[in-house]
Amino acid sequence: xxxxxxxxxxxxxxxxxxxxxxxxxxxxxxxxxxxxxxxxxxxxxxxxxxxxxxxxxxxxxxxxxxxxxxxxxxxxxxxxxxxxxxxxxxxxxxxxxxxxxxxxxxxxxxxxxxxxxxxxxxxxxxxxxxxxxxxxxxxxxxxxxxxxxxxxxxxxxxxxxxxxxxxxxxxxxxxxxxx
Numbered sequence: 417x418x419x420x421x422x423x424x425x426x427x428x429x430x431x432x433x434x435x436x437x438x439x440x441x442x443x444x445x446x447x448x449x450x451x452x453x454x455x456x457x458x459x460x461x462x463x464x465x466x467x468x469x470x471x472x473x474x475x476x477x478x479x480x481x482x483x484x485x486x487x488x489x490x491x492x493x494x495x496x497x498x499x500x501x502x503x504x505x506x507x508x509x510x511x512x513x514x515x516x517x518x519x520x521x522x523x524x525x526x527x528x529x530x531x532x533x534x535x536x537x538x539x540x541x542x543x544x545x546x547x548x549x550x551x552x553x554x555x556x557x558x559x560x561x562x563x564x565x566x567x568x569x570x571x572x573x574x575x576x577x578x579x580x581x582x583x584x585x586x587x588x589x590x591x592x593x594x595x
Contacts, residue, residue, distance in 0.1 A: 438470075441478060459496065477528070491521035491540065498526050501534035501552065508540045527562065531581060549577045563591065 424443040428434050432450040441460030446452060448466040456470045459478035469487040470476065477496035482488065484502045491508040494500070508521050522540040526532070530544045533552030544550065545562030554571040565575045565583060573588040585592050 432464075465502070483534070491523045492526070493523065494526045495528040495530075495546075497529045499531040500526075501532055501536065503535045504532050505537045506540070507538065510540060529579060530560075547577065547579050549581055561591065563594075 426440045426442065427445045429446060429448050431448050432446045434440065434446060434452045435454040437454035438452045439457045440446065440452070441458060441462065443460055444458055444462040444464070446464045450464050450466065450468045452458060452464070452470045453472040455472045456474045458464065458470065458476045459480065461479045462476060463481045464470065465482055465484040465486070467485045468482050471488060471490040473490045474488050474492050476488070476494045477498065479497045480494055482500045486500050486502070486504050487506065488494065489506050489508040492506045506524055508524070509519060510522055524538055524540050524542055526544045527546040529547040532538070532550045533554065535552055536550050536554045536556065538556045542556060542559050544560045545564060547563050548560040549565045550556055550560065550571065551565070551567030554567050555569040556566065556571045560566050563576050563578070564573055565577050566572060567574045575583050575586040575588060576592055578584050
């Protein structure tokens with residue numbers, strides 16, 4: 417949720433490449449060596465770190481922070497207030513081959529408020545629920561429920577977090593009641 421009265425200017429570092437046709441929301445900052453492809457949409461108040469790649473057709477919501485060295489490939493949608501840690505990887509192809517005439521994009525959706533730890537890998541075709549938390553180094557191969565904490569390779573449930581990211585339960589089988 418952004419303040420609709422805030423019309424601060426977009427900042428693009430001189431070494432960044434924002435292609436014609438890319439859309440950047442008010443107050444967004446694009447740092448060193450980032451590359452935003454045409455038809456990508458980046459919302460208001462975002463921070464796009466050094467050496468981040470946002471592919472054509474990607475949608476990034478408002479108030480998202482994407483740390484250094486992240487690649488967000490075509491087919492990925494990131495909703496508002498998501499944190500993506502350094503060197504996280506999104507994939508978009510279940511059966512990658514250098515030559516594949518039948519190649520098709522498999523979408524990934526990251527819901528509002530989710531956090532993705534450093535060096536996590538998200539295999540395409542999953543949904544990360546709102547305010548979910550993915551631990552650093554995890555390899556996520558399945559959907560992550562809202563407010564769920566997952567870790568490991570492959571990522572497995574480790575508990576539940578609140579909207580601030582604090583662990584509120586380690587009972588992986590019973591999500592806490594939300595009031």
